[in-house]
Amino acid sequence: MSSAGTGEVLTDSYGRTVRSLRMSITDRCNLNCIYCHNEGHVGHSREMPVDTIVNIVEVASQFGINRLKLSGGEPLLRKDLEEALTRLPDMRDISLTTNAVLLRDRASSLKDAGLDRVNISLDTLDPEKYRTIAKCSTGMFDRVLDGIHAAVDAGLTPVKLNMVLLKDLNDDEIKDMLDFTRGYGGDVMLQLIELMDFRDLPQYRINANEVEKSLLSVSSDVQVRELHKRKKYIINGAEVEFVRPVDNTEFCANCNRLRVSADGKLKPCLLVNNNLVDVLNATKDELPDLFRLAVSKRVPFCRD
Ligand SMILES: Nc1nc2c(ncn2[C@@H]2O[C@H](COP(=O)(O)OP(=O)(O)OP(=O)(O)O)[C@@H](O)[C@H]2O)c(=O)[nH]1
Ligand SMILES: C[S@@+](CC[C@H](N)C(=O)[O-])C[C@H]1O[C@@H](n2cnc3c(N)ncnc32)[C@H](O)[C@@H]1O
Ligand code: SF4
Ligand code: SF4
Secondary structure (H helix, E strand, C coil), X not given: CCCCCCCCCCECCCCCECCEEEEECCCCCCCCCCCCCHXXXXXXXXCCCHHHHHHHHHHHHHCCCCEEEEECCCHXXXXXXXXXXXXXXXXXXXXXXXXXXXXXXXXXXXXXXXCCXXXXXXXXXXXXXXXXXXXXXXXXXXXXXXXXXXXXXXXXXXXXXEEEECCCCCCCCHHHXXXXXXXXXXXXXXXXXXXXXXXXXXXXXXXHHHHHHHHHHCCCEEEEXXXXXXXXXXXXXXXXXXXXXXXXXHHHHCCCEEXXXXXXXXXXXXXXXXXXXXXXXXXXXXXXXXXXXXXXXXXXXXXX
C-alpha cells in the first residue's frame, strides 16, 4: 500500500484520528527562554528544505489533515518561509507560532503568501521581566509589541498571545494581559499555558487547578475545544484558553496532532524521542506508508 487521497484518514490504535500537523521548521532561535522545550528536540540539526516541507504537507492533506501549525525554534529565522507558504496545498487553517521579534516587517508578506493567523509568545507586559524570561537584550520587548500590531494590521487574526504561567514571576499578570487583549477588540486573545518543566524549574510550577478555579469564578461562559479538550473561558467579553498539558490524560486522549521535527522526522508525540520516523529523503511515493507507520506508533503520553 502506498498512495493516499482516497478518503483514507489516519487513526491510531487509541482511536485518535490525526487532524493536524505541527511542524518545526528550525531549531534555531533568537531568544533563549528559561523554560523552552524546543518542541521536544535536543540539539541542532540540518533543516528540511522547502521541497521536503511541501511534499510532507501535500501527503498529509491527502490524508484529510487540513490544519497546519508551523513552529520552531523561531520559524521567522527561515527566510524561505514565504516561499514555502506559497507552495503549500490549500488547507483549512495554516498558523504560525512565533516570538514575533522579526514579525513587524514580514506580517504582510506572510499573509499574502497564505498564512491565516499567528500565535505570539508574550509572557509579561513588563520589559524587564521579559528580558529575564527570554534572556535577551533590551529592545526585543518593543519589537514583539510592534509584531503584535503588525499581525493585527495584516489580518493574521485571531492573534493568540501565548503566556506560559510562571509562579511568582508572571502569574499575577493574567488580568493585565486580559486588559491588553481587550484593547484589540476581538482580534487578539489570551492563551495561558501550564509550564512543562523540562529544565528542572520547580520554583516556577503553578497550581493549574487553582488557576482554573479562579478563571471559572469570573467567567460568563466556558467552551471546550476538540483539540486536547482545552477549555476556553469568556471573561468580560475576552477569550482565554488554558493549555494544560501536564499529567493530563484527557489532554492526551484528545491529541489529534502529528508532529514533524525540523530535520524531517515524523514525531508521534512531543514528549517521546525514540519512535521517530525519518522522512527527510523519502520520495513522495514513499511518504504515505511512512505516515501510516508513524501513526501506528502513536501512544497517549498520559493515560489511565
Ligand atoms: N504536550 C503537548 N503540548 C502541546 C501540544 N500542542 C501544543 N502544545 C503546547 O501548547 C502551547 C501552545 O502552542 P501553540 O504553538 O501556540 O499552538 P496551539 O495553541 O497548540 O494551536 P492553536 O490553538 O491551533 O493555535 C505550547 O506550549 C505547546 O508546547 C501537544 O500536542 N502536546
Ligand atoms: C517552542 S516555541 C516555538 C515558537 C516560537 N519560538 C515561540 O516562542 O512562540 C512554541 C510555544 O511553546 C511554548 N513553550 C516553550 N517551552 C515550553 C514549556 N516548557 N512549557 C510550556 N510551553 C512551552 C512557548 O511559549 C511557545 O508559545
Ligand atoms: S522564543 Fe520560542 S523557541 Fe525560542 S527560546 Fe523562547 S520558547 Fe523557545
Ligand atoms: S500524546 Fe500528549 S504529550 Fe504527546 S503530543 Fe499528544 S498531547 Fe502532547
